Amino acid sequence: MQFHLNGFSTGDPGLLDAVVSAQEPGAALPGEADVLIVGCGPAGLTLAAQMAAFPNIRTVIVEQKAGPLQLGQADGVACRTMEMFEAFGFAHRILNEAYWVNETSFWRPDNAHGADGSGIVRSGRVPDVEEGLSHMPHVILNQARVHDFYLEKMEKSATRLAPHYGRRLTRLERASDESMTHPVTVQFERQEAGHAGEMETIRARYVVGCDGARSAVRQSMGLALKGDSANHAWGVMDVLLVTDFPDIRLKAVIQSANEGSAVLIPREGGYMVRIYVEMDKLTENERVAGRNITIEQLIAAAQRIFHPYTLDVKEVAWWSVYEIGQRLCDRFDDVKPDKSQFHSPRVFIAGDACHTHSPKAGQGMNVSMQDAFNLGWKLAAVLRGSSPTSLLHTYTIERHAVAKELIDFDREWAAMLSTSTNPAEVQQYFVQHGRYTAGTATQYKPALLTGSSTHQHLAQGLVIGTRFHSAPVVRLGDGKLMQLGGAIEADGRWRLIAFAGRGDTATPDSPAGKLCTYLTESVHSPLKLFTPAGADVDAVIDVRAVFQPNHHTLVIASMPGLLLPQKGRYGLRDYEKAFCALGEDNNDIYAMRGINRQTGCLVVVRPDQYVAHVLPISDTDALANFFASFMRKPTRE
Numbered sequence: 162m163q164f165h166l167n168g169f170s171t172g173d174p175g176l177l178d179a180v181v182s183a184q185e186p187g188a189a190l191p192g193e194a195d196v197l198i199v200g201c202g203p204a205g206l207t208l209a210a211q212m213a214a215f216p217n218i219r220t221v222i223v224e225q226k227a228g229p230l231q232l233g234q235a236d237g238v239a240c241r242t243m244e245m246f247e248a249f250g251f252a253h254r255i256l257n258e259a260y261w262v263n264e265t266s267f268w269r270p271d272n273a274h275g276a277d278g279s280g281i282v283r284s285g286r287v288p289d290v291e292e293g294l295s296h297m298p299h300v301i302l303n304q305a306r307v308h309d310f311y312l313e314k315m316e317k318s319a320t321r322l323a324p325h326y327g328r329r330l331t332r333l334e335r336a337s338d339e340s341m342t343h344p345v346t347v348q349f350e351r352q353e354a355g356h357a358g359e360m361e362t363i364r365a366r367y368v369v370g371c372d373g374a375r376s377a378v379r380q381s382m383g384l385a386l387k388g389d390s391a392n393h394a395w396g397v398m399d400v401l402l403v404t405d406f407p408d409i410r411l412k413a414v415i416q417s418a419n420e421g422s423a424v425l426i427p428r429e430g431g432y433m434v435r436i437y438v439e440m441d442k443l444t445e446n447e448r449v450a451g452r453n454i455t456i457e458q459l460i461a462a463a464q465r466i467f468h469p470y471t472l473d474v475k476e477v478a479w480w481s482v483y484e485i486g487q488r489l490c491d492r493f494d495d496v497k498p499d500k501s502q503f504h505s506p507r508v509f510i511a512g513d514a515c516h517t518h519s520p521k522a523g524q525g526m527n528v529s530m531q532d533a534f535n536l537g538w539k540l541a542a543v544l545r546g547s548s549p550t551s552l553l554h555t556y557t558i559e560r561h562a563v564a565k566e567l568i569d570f571d572r573e574w575a576a577m578l579s580t581s582t583n584p585a586e587v588q589q590y591f592v593q594h595g596r597y598t599a600g601t602a603t604q605y606k607p608a609l610l611t612g613s614s615t616h617q618h619l620a621q622g623l624v625i626g627t628r629f630h631s632a633p634v635v636r637l638g639d640g641k642l643m644q645l646g647g648a649i650e651a652d653g654r655w656r657l658i659a660f661a662g663r664g665d666t667a668t669p670d671s672p673a674g675k676l677c678t679y680l681t682e683s684v685h686s687p688l689k690l691f692t693p694a695g696a697d698v699d700a701v702i703d704v705r706a707v708f709q710p711n712h713h714t715l716v717i718a719s720m721p722g723l724l725l726p727q728k729g730r731y732g733l734r735d736y737e738k739a740f741c742a743l744g745e746d747n748n749d750i751y752a753m754r755g756i757n758r759q760t761g762c763l764v765v766v767r768p769d770q771y772v773a774h775v776l777p778i779s780d781t782d783a784l785a786n787f788f789a790s791f792m793r794k795p796t797r798e
Contacts, residue, residue, distance in 0.1 A: 162250070163737065166729040175250070176317045180216040183321040187353065190325055190361045193343050194221040195544050197365035199378050201226070201324050203235070203304065204512030204529040205371030206311035210249060211537030213318035214652050218544050220320065221363065223328045223349060225372070229312060232479055233304020234397075235526035236435070237262075237426070240290055241600030241628060242527045243297035245534055247644075248651040248770060251310040252297065259300035260429040262289045265591065266408045269584035270418035280469045281417055285588045289412060291595050293753075296631050296644050299599060302429055304526060327353035328361070333368065333381035335495060335507055342366060345507050367540055369509045371533065374488075376514035382495050384510070386517060388488030389572070394440040396459040398480035401433055406470040409434060414591070416584050420465040433478060438463045440482065454482045487568045487575075490515040493532075493557040505550035506557070509536060516564040518571040527600050528567055531769075532560050538653045538768035547691060547701060547795040552609070559605050570597045601628060605771060609791050612765070612774030619762035620660070620775045621755030629766050632750040633743055635712045637720075638736030645740060645750065646770070648705060653768050655788075659706040659778055660751070662761035666708060667721050667739075672761065672778045673706055677721035679781045680704060686781075687788040693795050697728040701795075702788075705738050707750060709758065712741035 164174040196212055198205050201224035212220040238246075238255065246252040265287055271280035290299050315322040328349040336344040343364035351359040370378020374386065413425040421439035428435055438459055456477055464472050492498070493515045494506035512529030536556045542548035574594070577587050596602040605611045605626040614625055623630060631646025649656055657680075659673050667673040680686045681698070692701050706724055708715060717725065717736060724738040742750050751758050763784065765774040776783050 163735075166733060167731070173317070177319040179321050180319045181321060183316075184323045184325075187356070188325070190223070190328070190349065190363045191219070191221060192363060193219070194363055194365045195219045195367065196221070196540055197345070197347060197363060197368045198222040199330055199347075199368065199370050200224060200372035200376075200512075200514075201229070201308070201326075202371055202373060202512060202529065203307065203526045204514075204533040205369075206308055206315075207245075207530040207533035208369055208371065208511065208537050209322055209324075210311045210314045210318075211534065211651055211653070212541065213315045213320050213322040215541050215545065216319040218541060220322055221365075222322065222324045223330075224324045224326050225329050225352065227327050227353060229324075229326075230305040230308050233307070234479075234481070236301050236304050236428070237526070238300045238302055238307070239527040239598065239600035240295035240297045240299055241603075242530060243300065244295060244628065244631070244646060244770065245530065245651070246310075247297065247647055248649055249311075249314060250650070251314065254310060255300060255302055255307070256298075258306065258429060259302035260427050262299040262301060262412050262426075265289045265412045265414065267584060267588045267591075268408075268413060268415040270416065272418075279418060281415055281467065283408070284584050286411075287588065287592055289595075290599050291592075294596065294599055294601055296633075296646070301426060301435075307526075327351055327356070330372070330377040330381075331360070333378060333508070339504065366544065367507055367509070369511060369533075369536065369540075370514045371511050371529075372514055374513045374517050376510060378508065379490065379510050379514050382508055382510070384490050384492070384515075386488035386490055386515075388517075388568070389486055394454070394482055394484055396438045396440055396454065396462065396480065396482045397435065398438075398456065398459055398463075399428060399433055399435050399478040400460075400474045401476040401478070403473040403475065404467075404471060406467055406472070414587060415466055416587065417466045417468070420468075421462070423463060423466045436463050438466065456480050487518045487572045488516065489561075489564055489568055493561055494553070496554070501554055506553045509553075509556060511536060511560075515561075516568060518568050518575075528564065531563070531600070531603070534651070534769045535560055541653045542792075545795055547793060548791055549793055552791055555608065555610055558608065559610075562606070563603050566602075567597065570594060601630075603627065603771075610767060610773055611771075612776075612787060616762065616775050616777060616780075619757045619760065619777065620764055623754050623756070623764055623772050623775060625772050625775055627772055629764075629770050629772050630754060632753045633748050634707055634740040634750055635743060636737060637708070637712050637715055637739040637741055638717050640712060642743075645705075645707070648737070649766060649770050651768075654699070655702045655768060655773075656766035657702060657704045657784075658764045658766060659704070660756050660761045660764065661706060661708045662757070662778070663709060663759050665761060666710065666715060666719070667706060667724065668719075669721075673708075674721055676763070676778055676781070677704070677723040681721075681723050683781070685785045687785060687792070690794060691788065691792050698723065698726045699728070699735075705740065707740045707742060709742050709744070709751065711744060715739075715741065 209222045267285040268281045269284040271282040332348040345365045415423045424437040426435040495508040511532040611626045631644045634645045661673040665671045763776045763778045
């Protein structure tokens, strides 16, 4: 974390200087907004925290509930999501508080004792996450705590962004006049005491519906969730219990012979556990609400599945019964595909508003937040004038494909848990598809923001279209051992990471040195073209470099000016742009990520941490052409 760039100040360095006054509790909605977010779930808060990084973008977030979430339901945090939280600056706090899912055990019917297979026996035990898949673990934490961290991030931002609670959306209309700056009109009815029934209207440039599976924003767009009708019920409960089940502090998948299946998820704190319990299949057109399932029935079903082990439930913190179903919206914005050449999106949906699935794969909250992370930086780029509005079409293109792929996976995984599938096959499927549950399987196809694979061989482990797979490096300026991915913050900036070839120390005549000269001096340089006048050199595109020699043999003062830039009102030097590989077999970033040692390469990383391109370090024409295809000289800051 860097601070004091523009002057020394005491106190919390995460509390930025405010550009607006803090919002008063119960304040009325403003008349206009650049971005209006409807819903304070995981997607809404991710988007709000991203937009809060841009002081000159007026963001408003509205929630129907009376206040912040107190008890979460979707509590699994995937490895990929933890990488995103690192970019937002609070991953370390979650790591300290959460339960780490280290291993998963599998239990099958105990056929050796009794012809009916009564009882269960452990059949396998595997690492929960593939080794080396991420530097972050899979963890479990109350969803409300995740919300707390986002809200704190927003409150400390320069915009002092805070939700307006107690508002129910009653009307949303987009004007047909494309020339209007704020074409979307949204009406809300206040719900809170003292203001109940009052109507408020706000006009927005863009609206994002993060308001759940019953989304009023989606309905106003004339869209619907489509998919399988649910015909299978599962119960879920967070409980404090006394048991002789040996894997009570491991994630476990339990299949009984005749009583159905269960999934055990230990919770943070060391004592509580979550248990998903398969209930009887529903008949056609039957709904869970008609069953009147009680918590006593849910506990009894769990006890039958875990037999011969005992479950003595002492307290139920929370419980629910739900139906499995996978549903997907045709598109995630308000522009029909055949109209995309003539109109740009103004209204979007994210998270459960556009896709729903079972909680078995633990992807609901995680995919929702990734939707918002994908959209946030694009909205900022358009509103700041650094990209055309056509950039916004990429949101539906990219995220709809991801949602479809994950729903297909979830359907198959949920079916395996709800049938008498061979337990060995369940374990094998879990291992083979671990990248889906870890959230790292996403790969965007070649398109506007994703380059071709022509030069992929230069960095085989940093696959174009996938998230930037971090690895350890040593920061040259201070010798700090760190993850390179930790340098990618959720601030809307692009990253250029130059991996220097063998013997390249960024001298003026070396490939890395010539790249730095091009980026700072050429009229075709993306830095020269797209960085606003008077802004720091890394305000839009942040350039970093990794070198192969030991950090003791390089001199920070010999780095090119681009890797030791002067910034801020005092012209202070930034010593955190250059890194060195560790040179160890198991921890060398070149070996770990398949980077060509002889030639090196240039890796372009998007603001949402995805690899956009891999290029030869000397191919400045391809670099310039890539950015020119979607970036414009900024008109607003």
